[in-house]
Amino acid sequence: MKLIRKGAEADLYLASFEELYFPWNQEKILIKKRISKGYRNPDLDHELRVRRTLHEARLLHEAKTAVNTPILYEVNKNECIIVMEYIEGMRAKEWLTEDTALQIGRSIAQLHQKGIVHGDITTSNIIIKEGHIYFIDFGLGEFSTEVEPQAVDLHLLKQTLKSTHHETWQSLWKNILEGYKERENAEEVISRIEDIEKRGRYVKR
Numbered sequence: 001m002k003l004i005r006k007g008a009e010a011d012l013y014l015a016s017f018e019e020l021y022f023p024w025n026q027e028k029i030l031i032k033k034r035i036s037k038g039y040r041n042p043d044l045d046h047e048l049r050v051r052r053t054l055h056e057a058r059l060l061h062e063a064k065t066a067v068n069t070p071i072l073y074e075v076n077k078n079e080c081i082i083v084m085e086y087i088e089g090m091r092a093k094e095w096l097t098e099d100t101a102l103q104i105g106r107s108i109a110q111l112h113q114k115g116i117v118h119g120d121i122t123t124s125n126i127i128i129k130e131g132h133i134y135f136i137d138f139g140l141g142e143f144s145t146e147v148e149p150q151a152v153d154l155h156l157l158k159q160t161l162k163s164t165h166h167e168t169w170q171s172l173w174k175n176i177l178e179g180y181k182e183r184e185n186a187e188e189v190i191s192r193i194e195d196i197e198k199r200g201r202y203v204k205r
């Protein structure tokens with residue numbers, strides 16, 4: 001088992017399926033363990049981590065009916081651990097083509113259509129493996145069919161694109177919207193993004 005990343009909330013480990021369970025295949029697995037925050041009251045801290053772990057696992061699992069997500073292997077409530085399939089690919093942050101952007105738009109549409117809001121669609125939370133789009137990190141997600149949170153979801157992605165792909169973000173964003181338009185009610189959500197941007201400018205002044 002190897003520590004691959006220390007996040008703000010969780011440590012991420014890479015291991016083989018065999019190492020954790022039994023000889024089966026060459027599958028790699030990812031272990032996400034929510035770590036305690038020293039500055040929080042210990043009971044509250046544990047309760048929060050349990051709640052977030054279960055919430056993330058539930059959304060990760062539910063989202064699978066709409067988009068590609070890692071297979072969920074195990075949830076350990078007390079240890080605040082989620083064990084899932086390791087997606088061996090590139091993050092959208094490192095590798096994003098116009099065609100991938102179109103596919104990302106389509107996938108987000110599928111997710112929203114199923115009433116799932118990701119809550120943190122950044123180019124670090126999208127992995128591309130063999131041309132397929134995978135979503136990870138559902139910890140901030142929610143179940144909602146409302147226009148507002150869905151528009152906020154897309155707005156965040158737009159903001160991230162601007163910062164990670166400052167040369168090409170406009171054409172990528174155009175393709176994401178193009179893909180997103182394949183769902184019902186797409187226009188309503190897209191025009192709400194514009195409202196959110198206007199509100200943002202108003203607040204800044």
Ligand SMILES: Nc1ncnc2c1ncn2[C@@H]1O[C@H](COP(=O)(O)OP(=O)(O)O)[C@@H](O)[C@H]1O
Pocket residue numbers: 005006007008009010012030032070084085086087088091124125127136137139
């Ligand atoms: N199932 C997975 N397969 C491959 N890489 C992953 C997987 N889950 C997480 N990662 C990697 O670890 C990083 C952080 O994981 P994430 O779940 O997004 O935690 P955080 O809440 O810290 O952002 C991701 O950006 C990705 O690079």
Ligand SMILES: [Mg+2]
Pocket residue numbers: 124125137
């Ligand atoms: Mg993340």
